[in-house]
Amino acid sequence: MPISLDRTERRILEALQQDGRLSNVELAQAVGLSESPCLRRVRGLESEGVIAGYSARVSQRSLGLQVTAFVQVQLEKHDDQKTKAFLEQVAQEQHIIECHAMSGAYDYLLKVVAQSMDHFSEIAMQGILRFPGVKGIESSFSLLTIKHPSPLPIEN
Incomplete structure (x- = not known):
């Protein structure tokens, strides 16, 4: 369930x-608060899980990762043990940077660099x-990134 955010929290x-x-x-100057209330708001957003963490965006190409592929994975059958083992392998492979469970013709979509x-x-x-459990894969390759990961829309 989405959390209710006030105007200041959205800012x-x-x-x-x-x-x-x-x-x-x-940050306090940017949103029109004094420092202590601003810090309390940020800590509240962190403790509620709205702010999930902080990170740096690193240039993929500067690390020599020239290829981006989207891999559609179809599992043999939906056996809990094989699915768990599959997901453990996905988590261990550092070149798989995203994994989504999907509806439709395939079970998972992986973003691989x-x-x-x-x-x-x-x-x-x-x-x-x-x-474990992989029946087949189909890969598509990114030719050009049109839109990089961008901020989430803050609505309320």
């Missing part, structure tokens, strides 16, 4: 999504296809 979230490195002083097509082939053939 805090919008500001932090734009720049998570804002100091409390800068790799250094090259050869590297992706190794991840797919020696890794994902050998994960």
Whole structure:
């Protein structure tokens, strides 16, 4: 169930999504609060789980990860043990950066980053296809990122 946010909390979230490195002083100025109430609001949003964490956006290409693939995974059957083992393997593979359970023709959608097509082939053939319960995979490759991960819309 969505949490009810007031105008100030929405402004805090919008500001932090734009720049998570804002100091409390800068954030307080940006949202029109004094420092102590601003800090209390931020800590409240953190404790409620609205602010899930802070991170830096790192350039994928600067790390030599030139390939982005979206891998559709179909499982053999929906056996709880095999599904759990599959998800454990997904969690352990550092090149799988997102995993979504899906409705429709396939069971999971993975976002995979790799250094090259050869590297992706190794991840797919020696890794994902050998994960427990995998019946088959179908991969599509990103040619160009049009929109990078962006701030969530803050509505209320």
